[in-house]
Amino acid sequence: MDAKEVIKIQNVTKYFRIYHEKKTTLVDYLISIFSPNKKMRDYETICVLKNINLSVKKGECIGIIGRNGSGKTTLLRIIASIIIPSSGRVDVNGRILPFIELGVGFNPELTGKENIFMYGSILGLSREQIRNKFESVIEFSGLRNFIDTKLKNYSSGMQARLAFSTALMNDPDIVLIDEVLAVGDNSFQKRCLNKMREFKKEKKTIVFVSHNLEQVKSICDKTILLDYGEIIMSGNTDDVISFYKEKLFEEDRMDFEEKIRAEERKIMRLEGNRKKMQHMFRRKLSAVEKKHVERELWKINNALEKVRMENRELYGEFKNTIDMQINEYNALLEENIKKATEMKKALKKKKRMALKKQLVQIEKSVSYLKNARDKLILYSKKMTYKDVSQAPEEKQKLRDVIEQIQIAQEDGVKIELIKELEKNINKLDRKKIEKIKHLLRQELKNTKDMTYKLQLTKIIKQLILEEMKDEQGN
Amino acid sequence: MAKGISRKNVVKKDIAKSKKTRKKIRKQKAKIVIPSIPSWKSHLNIIKEFAIQDFKVKYKNSIIGYLWSLLNPLLMLVTLYIVFSFIIKLEVGHYQLFLLLGIIIWNFLSEATTTSMESIISKGELIKKINFPAYTIIISSCVASMITLALNLLVFFSFMAVFRIKLTFAALCSSIYLIELIILVIGLSFLLSGFYIKIRDLKYIWSFLLLIGFWITPIVYPETRIPLLFRKWYMLNPMSRIINGSRDALIYAFVPEVKQILITSTICIAIFLIGVHFFKKLTPYLAEEV
Numbered sequence: 095m096d097a098k099e100v101i102k103i104q105n106v107t108k109y110f111r112i113y114h115e116k117k118t119t120l121v122d123y124l125i126s127i128f129s130p131n132k133k134m135r136d137y138e139t140i141c142v143l144k145n146i147n148l149s150v151k152k153g154e155c156i157g158i159i160g161r162n163g164s165g166k167t168t169l170l171r172i173i174a175s176i177i178i179p180s181s182g183r184v185d186v187n188g189r190i191l192p193f194i195e196l197g198v199g200f201n202p203e204l205t206g207k208e209n210i211f212m213y214g215s216i217l218g219l220s221r222e223q224i225r226n227k228f229e230s231v232i233e234f235s236g237l238r239n240f241i242d243t244k245l246k247n248y249s250s251g252m253q254a255r256l257a258f259s260t261a262l263m264n265d266p267d268i269v270l271i272d273e274v275l276a277v278g279d280n281s282f283q284k285r286c287l288n289k290m291r292e293f294k295k296e297k298k299t300i301v302f303v304s305h306n307l308e309q310v311k312s313i314c315d316k317t318i319l320l321d322y323g324e325i326i327m328s329g330n331t332d333d334v335i336s337f338y339k340e341k342l343f344e345e346d347r348m349d350f351e352e353k354i355r356a357e358e359r360k361i362m363r364l365e366g367n368r369k370k371m372q373h374m375f376r377r378k379l380s381a382v383e384k385k386h387v388e389r390e391l392w393k394i395n396n397a398l399e400k401v402r403m404e405n406r407e408l409y410g411e412f413k414n415t416i417d418m419q420i421n422e423y424n425a426l427l428e429e430n431i432k433k434a435t436e437m438k439k440a441l442k443k444k445k446r447m448a449l450k451k452q453l454v455q456i457e458k459s460v461s462y463l464k465n466a467r468d469k470l471i472l473y474s475k476k477m478t479y480k481d482v483s484q485a486p487e488e489k490q491k492l493r494d495v496i497e498q499i500q501i502a503q504e505d506g507v508k509i510e511l512i513k514e515l516e517k518n519i520n521k522l523d524r525k526k527i528e529k530i531k532h533l534l535r536q537e538l539k540n541t542k543d544m545t546y547k548l549q550l551t552k553i554i555k556q557l558i559l560e561e562m563k564d565e566q567g568n
Numbered sequence: 569m570a571k572g573i574s575r576k577n578v579v580k581k582d583i584a585k586s587k588k589t590r591k592k593i594r595k596q597k598a599k600i601v602i603p604s605i606p607s608w609k610s611h612l613n614i615i616k617e618f619a620i621q622d623f624k625v626k627y628k629n630s631i632i633g634y635l636w637s638l639l640n641p642l643l644m645l646v647t648l649y650i651v652f653s654f655i656i657k658l659e660v661g662h663y664q665l666f667l668l669l670g671i672i673i674w675n676f677l678s679e680a681t682t683t684s685m686e687s688i689i690s691k692g693e694l695i696k697k698i699n700f701p702a703y704t705i706i707i708s709s710c711v712a713s714m715i716t717l718a719l720n721l722l723v724f725f726s727f728m729a730v731f732r733i734k735l736t737f738a739a740l741c742s743s744i745y746l747i748e749l750i751i752l753v754i755g756l757s758f759l760l761s762g763f764y765i766k767i768r769d770l771k772y773i774w775s776f777l778l779l780i781g782f783w784i785t786p787i788v789y790p791e792t793r794i795p796l797l798f799r800k801w802y803m804l805n806p807m808s809r810i811i812n813g814s815r816d817a818l819i820y821a822f823v824p825e826v827k828q829i830l831i832t833s834t835i836c837i838a839i840f841l842i843g844v845h846f847f848k849k850l851t852p853y854l855a856e857e858v
Contacts, residue, residue, distance in 0.1 A: 118768045
């Protein structure tokens with residue numbers, strides 16, 4: 095371990111046992127030996143941290159981010175030596191102040207003053223030392239009037255302030271913070287952050303775990319991304335945070351696509367059901383059966399409408415997230431472009447290798463951001479709500495119409511169907527036009543009705559005209 | 569190099585189900601090197617603060633307050649004296665003092681052990697969040713009950729003055745028994761609180777055992793009542809040795825034999841070492857078990 099390194103973690107892994115049913119009494123132990131139920135006997139070991147290597151130098155401020163359950167708190171606890179790792183080595187050189195939870199060891203039956211003394215003794219201070227720092231603690235917390243009341247009667251904000259100010263009594267070399275600054279109102283959080291900055295000036299090492307990415311940006315120089323117990327990325331805060339956000343966004347996107355696929359499947363299923371119901375109408379049905387079929391059709395239509403509404407909402411929500419991401423990318427782009435121009439100016443005056451390297455990095459990130467932004471814009475255009483199902487709906491209508499013309503035996507029905515065809519002539523393909531022509535010519539031969547024949551000839555002429563248009567267009 | 573966050577549940581891959589891997593995991597030893605000097609003074613401070621706190625909290629909310637700690641043995645004394653000198657006649661000299669000393673010592677044992685079991689669970693939350701020596705919790709609860717013991721002993725000595733029994737040299741020897749008692753009680757509380765974390769039934773089992781123990785140790789009757797056949801095994805019980813010996817020394821002015829003292833001290837020290845060893849082994853894993 096170097097002289098400057100304050101924390102060094104080598105190949106630390108940690109396994110936790112999860113019992114399916116925790117055995118806490120003697121009776122449970124006895125039952126578990128004899129039970130046929132495997133759950134009582136078995137446990138699973140989960141790997142919470144896997145091969146972690148970390149080294150922190152004096153005066154550095156490291157941030158740890160990751161999702162819930164990725165092992166951040168266990169890492170902190172291992173550094174604070176509250177938990178022992180299953181394998182690996184941890185070296186810590188200095189006095190630790192763990193901020194893993196505020197108000198640890200506070201007894202609500204005792205007054206604030208007594209609790210301060212108690213907490214001070216836990217931290218390792220003697221009574222005299224506590225007395226010396228008593229004044230500063232009261233000042234920082236702003237609770238001079240309430241020191242002699244029992245802790246039961248404090249509000250949660252007051253408790254948090256008291257806890258924070260008592261924890262600062264100990265002059266630590268290393269500070270471990272675990273999502274503690276999320277508690278409390280704005281002024282309290284500002285005070286905490288200012289205190290962190292003071293610590294930074296005094297060159298104390300800070301290890302900061304939080305979900306609030308802005309706070310992490312403002313304080314930390316270096317950050318680490320944890321996911322399922324592994325370190326995925328470590329480096330500059332800006333890079334890591336943008337990487338993290340991207341990955342979260344990608345996951346949102348994949349969730350969204352899955353949802354949409356599920357909904358489309360629903361729609362297809364419902365449409366299939368609807369087709370079946372409509373085919374039932376061809377047969378000669380009794381009145382009761384007709385009613386039943388109509389009711390089912392009504393239900394299916396309602397369900398279809400619902401699903402489409404949900405689909406529309408999903409698309410709308412997701413568009414918002416895409417827009418936010420695009421705005422962020424734009425903001426980052428502007429920052430980086432500014433930096434690049436400044437650096438170019440500085441380079442013109444003096445040539446330095448370090449500046450050149452930084453310029454190269456910034457230009458890389460600029461191009462990367464541009465690519466990502468353009469991809470996103472294309473994606474958003476692709477995933478607009480299309481009313482995907484209406485096009486096939488119309489196609490199916492026409493198919494149904496054609497089939498019904500073949501099947502129907504009364505002329506009156508046929509005439510109505512042919513009127514529907516006339517409306518939708520524009521949307522027919524070539525193949526369909528040929529089909530329909532074939533149909534209509536056959537019927538011309540078969541029928542003897544003059545009016546019907548006139549109508550049919552009209553439609554055939556229109557179809558031929560359309561074919562001519564298509565050929566001219568092509 | 570940055571890896572992508574995999575969407576697959578990596579947890580499934582790392583569940584070690586086979587026995588071999590479980591054995592491997594247990595065998596891999598971990599090292600933690602924190603070159604901080606164990607500051608005994610700070611630990612003493614913690615013990616002090618906790619003991620004072622426990623004592624205050626115990627008696628702040630009850631009406632009679634801390635006089636109850638004095639009244640409890642006295643009331644027991646009165647009832648047992650009435651039963652065993654008028655209803656069932658045991659002829660023992662200075663029966664009041666005989667009873668009182670036994671009751672006081674037994675109360676110390678039961679109080680210390682049960683409060684240490686409770687305290688390790690109630691203060692277990694502390695252990696989970698701060699690097700904190702866990703043994704101080706147990707020692708502080710023992711110290712709190714030692715305070716009640718001291719107060720009760722004052723009452724006992726005032727009784728002795730009332731019955732006009734002089735303090736002889738033998739009485740000084742009873743201080744050895746006091747030391748042995750303290751060692752025994754601390755060792756027992758380490759053992760019991762260590763087991764209590766895993767088996768929460770122990771509280772009830774232990775109260776039952778204490779009840780039986782009260783009648784097995786010669787508190788109410790003298791040990792001469794036990795037939796000689798069983799007396800050897802009967803006197804292996806360290807509490808019976810301590811109570812007997814301290815009674816002989818204080819009330820009957822009987823200088824204790826060196827052999828007897830050595831035997832009791834070995835038993836007490838053995839229990840103490842077992843308890844401390846067991847608790848030491850447990851402390852690294854306390855944060856997960858509590």
